[in-house]
Amino acid sequence: MDLVDFARGPALKVAFVIFFIGVVWRLVNVLLLRHKRNLSEPRRSVGASVWGGLKAMGSRSWPHPEFIKRTITGEALGYSYHIGLFIVILLFAPHIIFFGSFIGMRWPALPNGLVTIFAVITVTLFVAVLFRRLAHPVLRRLSNFDDFFSWFVVALLLVTGLMATAHVGAPYPTILGLHILSFDLLLIWYPFGKLMHAFYIFPTRAVDGYLLTRKGAPS
Amino acid sequence: MARPELQPTIGELLDRQGVSRRSFVKYCTAMASLLALPPHAARAMAEQLRAARRPSVIYLSFQECTGCLESLTRSFAPTIENLIFNVVSLDYDDTLMAAAGSQAEEAREQAMRANYGKYLLVVDGAVPTGDGGVYHCAAGRTGLDILTDCAKGAAAIVCVGTCASFGGLPFADPNPTGARAISTLVPGKPVVNVSGCPPIPEVIAGTLLQYVTSGRVPDLDEHLRPTVFFGNSIHDRCYRRPFYDQGKFAKTFDDEGARNGWCLYELGCKGPTTYNACATIKWNNAVSFPIQSGHPCLGCAEPDFWDRGSFYSPIPSPRWGKAGEVSPAQAAAIAAGAAVAGAAIGVGSVLLGRRRIERHQQEPKSQSGKGNEE
Numbered sequence: 001m002d003l004v005d006f007a008r009g010p011a012l013k014v015a016f017v018i019f020f021i022g023v024v025w026r027l028v029n030v031l032l033l034r035h036k037r038n039l040s041e042p043r044r045s046v047g048a049s050v051w052g053g054l055k056a057m058g059s060r061s062w063p064h065p066e067f068i069k070r071t072i073t074g075e076a077l078g079y080s081y082h083i084g085l086f087i088v089i090l091l092f093a094p095h096i097i098f099f100g101s102f103i104g105m106r107w108p109a110l111p112n113g114l115v116t117i118f119a120v121i122t123v124t125l126f127v128a129v130l131f132r133r134l135a136h137p138v139l140r141r142l143s144n145f146d147d148f149f150s151w152f153v154v155a156l157l158l159v160t161g162l163m164a165t166a167h168v169g170a171p172y173p174t175i176l177g178l179h180i181l182s183f184d185l186l187l188i189w190y191p192f193g194k195l196m197h198a199f200y201i202f203p204t205r206a207v208d209g210y211l212l213t214r215k216g217a218p219s
Numbered sequence: 220m221a222r223p224e225l226q227p228t229i230g231e232l233l234d235r236q237g238v239s240r241r242s243f244v245k246y247c248t249a250m251a252s253l254l255a256l257p258p259h260a261a262r263a264m265a266e267q268l269r270a271a272r273r274p275s276v277i278y279l280s281f282q283e284c285t286g287c288l289e290s291l292t293r294s295f296a297p298t299i300e301n302l303i304f305n306v307v308s309l310d311y312d313d314t315l316m317a318a319a320g321s322q323a324e325e326a327r328e329q330a331m332r333a334n335y336g337k338y339l340l341v342v343d344g345a346v347p348t349g350d351g352g353v354y355h356c357a358a359g360r361t362g363l364d365i366l367t368d369c370a371k372g373a374a375a376i377v378c379v380g381t382c383a384s385f386g387g388l389p390f391a392d393p394n395p396t397g398a399r400a401i402s403t404l405v406p407g408k409p410v411v412n413v414s415g416c417p418p419i420p421e422v423i424a425g426t427l428l429q430y431v432t433s434g435r436v437p438d439l440d441e442h443l444r445p446t447v448f449f450g451n452s453i454h455d456r457c458y459r460r461p462f463y464d465q466g467k468f469a470k471t472f473d474d475e476g477a478r479n480g481w482c483l484y485e486l487g488c489k490g491p492t493t494y495n496a497c498a499t500i501k502w503n504n505a506v507s508f509p510i511q512s513g514h515p516c517l518g519c520a521e522p523d524f525w526d527r528g529s530f531y532s533p534i535p536s537p538r539w540g541k542a543g544e545v546s547p548a549q550a551a552a553i554a555a556g557a558a559v560a561g562a563a564i565g566v567g568s569v570l571l572g573r574r575r576i577e578r579h580q581q582e583p584k585s586q587s588g589k590g591n592e593e
């Protein structure tokens with residue numbers, strides 16, 4: 001069994017199982033958190049509070065006007081590389097075949113050249129994000145192993161993907177094997193690090209929005 | 220069997236046959252081009268080839284289908300007759316030689332004695348090693364025994380085809396005969412793998428010619444294949460590559476994409492992970508090659524190509540176990556199983572956490588109770 005077959009075979013299977021166990025474990029942990037009974041009288045109806053929660057998912061995803069000057073760099077970098085990741089991960093033909101094989105369907109791909117350009121931009125943004133984290137006095141103090149390792153895992157995936165596309169560093173099958181192995185690593189790390197934010201971000205914003213609306217605050 | 224130093228040179232043989240110098244130089248120019256050598260190499264090749272004596276070649280066949288030899292007989296540059304009559308002295312090949320039985324074996328032994336340490340051993344097919352090697356016997360000897368005997372005095376061994384190079388079909392899971400690649404059975408001998416199922420005839424002939432011309436094995440890749448022929452992937456040299464770059468793929472064998480000649484990647488083409496010269500040298504005197512005929516590359520020049528799932532499963536498809544490509548139902552079943560396990564672990568950890576909190580909340584009460592009693 002060569003590297004590609006190992007990476008897309010037993011390694012992927014183990015990573016997939018760890019990913020699912022980990023994600024469900026962490027979601028169950030949060031869902032079963034014990035909450036104190038809210039004894040205050042609701043200022044708004046349940047329907048309005050739920051709507052407030054749904055609105056918060058959008059409104060909290062946008063920079064607040066009052067802080068925009070201070071947060072715009074981080075927000076712009078964050079949004080840009082997330083869009084880049086979306087394009088590279090979900091609109092590249094080989095990735096569509098890969099993800100499509102799990103769900104039994106495929107969707108149209110972007111031309112490879114275009115995806116490669118987005119991948120290069122995304123890697124550049126990733127480097128910028130890392131430098132900002134290291135240079136920003138507050139961010140640096142807030143950062144821990146989780147932040148850097150999560151960055152590394154995603155950056156590794158992008159870099160090996162670009163190397164495979166450009167046939168740089170080693171024969172294509174070797175680089176492809178490393179690329180898939182780095183995806184396996186991402187799957188394994190995903191539930192245990194900050195990458196898990198993809199599952200938490202919108203539900204937590206919705207809960208915050210619901211509670212704030214219930215208290216009568218605008219969401 | 221004449222000793223090699225008594226054999227005429229290739230130049231002398233060609234002169235006897237009335238082959239003009241001009242024709243010979245044209246031939247060498249074509250061969251130099253095939254081997255991707257610079258233009259001035261053609262003249263050097265012509266000089267060296269004229270002065271060279273034809274090396275003795277012993278061609279052994281083991282677990283194989285004779286497809287490789289069939290392929291070699293369709294070589295156009297050099298042609299098979301040109302190769303075996305003018306370039307090499309084919310002293311033993313039980314398929315092509317007129318002699319049979321003990322006479323054939325005698326010819327082989329004579330050639331080995333006369334050219335000990337200098338002959339070229341060409342091997343076609345994997346060698347079974349299970350159960351004492353009984354799955355391949357010829358002239359009362361096992362294939363393993365014949366190979367070991369013939370390899371001793373060989374200057375180099377050229378493995379023709381994927382079976383000889385990597386085990387091929389006989390080596391495929393579950394490999395009931397214990398088939399093995401030649402390179403694993405002849406330690407210390409220079410081995411050149413000319414893989415493919417079958418290999419391109421010009422690649423087999425070109426590799427032999429390169430050896431005759433230079434007197435040494437060519438530069439090899441990590442799988443011991445000549446880099447001059449196996450240096451590029453099929454994908455990199457494929458005329459359909461622009462369609463891959465544009466994201467234009469045939470989805471089925473009869474859709475509009477297939478009719479337009481778009482990339483066959485989604486139909487399982489193994490071109491990106493297969494290194495061979497199919498897309499450049501092509502087949503049948505450069506008429507076509509499988510992808511040009513509308514079929515994906517099977518990856519036949521790579522190790523274990525029989526054990527890599529369906530030929531029609533795209534490269535990025537996950538492969539879980541012997542079943543090959545994972546189906547959505549399998550993925551869902553594994554995800555569901557893992558989710559149940561995750562939920563159980565989650566509930567368990569929450570309950571443990573709650574018990575710990577409750578114990579912690581009770582501790583100050585009992586401590587204060589003790590204090591009151593005192």
